[in-house]
Amino acid sequence: MTEKVRVRFAPSPTGFLHIGGARTALFNWLYARHFNGAFILRIEDTDRSRSTDEYIEEITKGMKWLGLDWDEGPFRQTGRFDLYKSYVDKLLKEDRAYYCYCSPAELEARRKEAAARGGALAYDGRCRDLSSPVGGPPPAVRFKMPRKGRTIVNDLIKGEVVFENERLDDLIILRSDGTPTYNLTVVVDDVDMKITHVIRGDDHLNNTPKQIQIYNAFGYELPEFAHLPMILGPDKARLSKRHGATSVMAYYEMGYLPDALINYLVRLGWSYGDQEIFSRKELIKYFTFENVGKAAAVFNPEKLLWLNSQYIINSSSENLAELVLPFLEKESIISAGQPQIDMAWLSKAIDTLKERAKTLIELAASLRYYIAEAVEYDEKARTKFLNEKNLPYLVDLKDGLASIPDFSVSGLEKLFTSIIERHGIKLGSLAQPVRVALTGGTQSPGIFEVINIIGREKTLRRLEKAIKTITSRT
RNA sequence: GUCCCCAUCGUCUAGCCUGGCCUAGGACAUCGCCCUUUCAAGGCGGUAACGCGGGUUCAAAUCCCGCUGGGGACGCCA
Numbered sequence: 129m130t131e132k133v134r135v136r137f138a139p140s141p142t143g144f145l146h147i148g149g150a151r152t153a154l155f156n157w158l159y160a161r162h163f164n165g166a167f168i169l170r171i172e173d174t175d176r177s178r179s180t181d182e183y184i185e186e187i188t189k190g191m192k193w194l195g196l197d198w199d200e201g202p203f204r205q206t207g208r209f210d211l212y213k214s215y216v217d218k219l220l221k222e223d224r225a226y227y228c229y230c231s232p233a234e235l236e237a238r239r240k241e242a243a244a245r246g247g248a249l250a251y252d253g254r255c256r257d258l259s260s261p262v263g264g265p266p267p268a269v270r271f272k273m274p275r276k277g278r279t280i281v282n283d284l285i286k287g288e289v290v291f292e293n294e295r296l297d298d299l300i301i302l303r304s305d306g307t308p309t310y311n312l313t314v315v316v317d318d319v320d321m322k323i324t325h326v327i328r329g330d331d332h333l334n335n336t337p338k339q340i341q342i343y344n345a346f347g348y349e350l351p352e353f354a355h356l357p358m359i360l361g362p363d364k365a366r367l368s369k370r371h372g373a374t375s376v377m378a379y380y381e382m383g384y385l386p387d388a389l390i391n392y393l394v395r396l397g398w399s400y401g402d403q404e405i406f407s408r409k410e411l412i413k414y415f416t417f418e419n420v421g422k423a424a425a426v427f428n429p430e431k432l433l434w435l436n437s438q439y440i441i442n443s444s445s446e447n448l449a450e451l452v453l454p455f456l457e458k459e460s461i462i463s464a465g466q467p468q469i470d471m472a473w474l475s476k477a478i479d480t481l482k483e484r485a486k487t488l489i490e491l492a493a494s495l496r497y498y499i500a501e502a503v504e505y506d507e508k509a510r511t512k513f514l515n516e517k518n519l520p521y522l523v524d525l526k527d528g529l530a531s532i533p534d535f536s537v538s539g540l541e542k543l544f545t546s547i548i549e550r551h552g553i554k555l556g557s558l559a560q561p562v563r564v565a566l567t568g569g570t571q572s573p574g575i576f577e578v579i580n581i582i583g584r585e586k587t588l589r590r591l592e593k594a595i596k597t598i599t600s601r602t
Numbered sequence: 603g604u605c606c607c608c609a610u611c612g613u614c615u616a617g618c619c620u621g622g623c624c625u626a627g628g629a630c631a632u633c634g635c636c637c638u639u640u641c642a643a644g645g646c647g648g649u650a651a652c653g654c655g656g657g658u659u660c661a662a663a664u665c666c667c668g669c670u671g672g673g674g675a676c677g678c679c680a
Binding site (some may be wrong): 138139140142172173174175177178228230231232235236239242243244245246247248249250268269270286289290291292295297299300302303304305307309310311313314329330332333334335337355357358360362364365366392395397398399401402403404421422423424425426427428430431433434435437441481482483484485544554555556557558559560562563569570571572573574575576 | 605607609612613614616627628630638640641642674675678679680
């Protein structure tokens with residue numbers, strides 16, 4: 129095949145870009161990039177009652193955040209209705225389609241009845257052979273499925289899947305209001321846009337034989353099909369709002385890095401030996417359908433969280449400093465109007481924190497004691513460490529800190545060593561009270577680094593406050 | 603109900619196509635140890651899976667059949 133690969137992601141704007149959609153988009157994108165093909169974004173908005181421009185905006189926003197850039201589009205189906213209509217007319221003329229006068233209410237009733245009886249829910253074809261028009265409200269148009277033979281889907285992932293044509297029902301291709309439906313538009317557009325590979329969720333596998341029949345009716349060559357396994361929630365049911373955050377942008381808000389989400393998503397259904405972490409370059413290089421699995425996958429937020437922490441650790445602190453800014457504002461650690469924060473200093477602070485933060489929100493939160501003017505003590509930490517016994521150590525340290533010339537990490541270490549030797553105590557006996565005095569809690573990066581970053585003045589103020597806290601209580 | 607898809611540790615997966623190298627590998631989570639000024643990170647180790655039943659074969663996680671289980675579709679949604 130020398131034809132250039134052309135794939136598309138075709139969401140309907142009836143909701144946000146969710147995890148499942150993002151995974152479909154990602155696999156399409158990877159496939160296109162791997163083969164140096166084109167990735168097309170097409171908005172399937174033929175259902176005018178449920179589609180909104182806001183959702184189109186949300187979907188493109190999500191894709192941009194994930195870095196899934198498209199080469200053509202976004203195309204919308206609204207506005208191409210004349211085109212679809214002409215295809216319907218063609219089918220009508222060739223007796224490959226017919227008018228159906230059954231009302232939605234009647235159809236609904238028949239389906240209910242069939243379900244109660246335990247029979248097939250497909251359309252019974254009662255308008256299929258009508259010889260003359262029936263009066264009343266405008267009819268819908270149905271595609272005339274062949275009743276004999278079988279349709280074979282040669283799926284790149286699932287292999288050969290066989291459907292008996294008698295099981296395929298005559299689907300509606302034009303609503304009674306004159307608007308086309310999905311199964312028609314998807315074929316017309318995929319042909320029109322010269323799509324070579326249709327890559328989508330396997331919930332579409334059952335639609336495929338019907339679409340193949342439509343291709344056949346027009347005499348068009350079939351694209352390749354690849355149906356990806358679904359993503360399930362922890363209860364093994366299809367991933368939905370019930371399972372918590374399913375919108376891609378919710379992950380932005382929770383402080384995830386787009387690369388981490390991408391990496392997580394790609395491993396849901398795809399693998400490359402034992403490798404877990406991939407750069408985009410590697411993904412593009414390695415991605416093929418050969419390594420795509422067939423079984424549905426359960427979405428596991430904990431592994432995503434781990435990946436996110438790995439991506440944070442491996443990101444440059446300069447980059448993280450930029451990314452964390454909006455979260456610092458949101459957590460009210462800095463105010464939007466605040467004088468410019470020193471980015472070099474921020475990066476240095478992040479150096480000490482990034483291996484402790486799993487999300488940008490955690491990173492922002494841990495920056496609080498570096499940035500804020502004063503800290504609040506954790507009650508338990510205070511009673512345990514800010515007490516009479518530790519008072520002399522803190523006083524000693526304060527005096528030492530006020531006078532040492534070398535405020536570097538190694539200089540601070542020397543000071544600490546001299547103090548603990550003088551008192552005959554272990555480093556921990558000094559470090560923990562100091563940690564509480566400076567950060568308010570018992571957990572932080574190495575104490576020398578903390579002091580180094582907080583700086584002499586602020587450190588001294590906090591030590592004084594801690595000393596006062598102890599003495600005022602006795 | 604009918605049709606379609608799927609089936610390896612709790613979860614994501616490697617291995618399956620081209621049977622033997624599988625005493626089934628990796629990762630997350632979990633447990634323990636090490637490192638250690640706390641917390642992390644990191645290192646080391648443990649627990650943990652071929653759904654069941656039949657075949658085929660000298661040999662089956664790997665091939666075939668059935669069952670069971672799970673998922674999906676059955677819309678004038680996409």
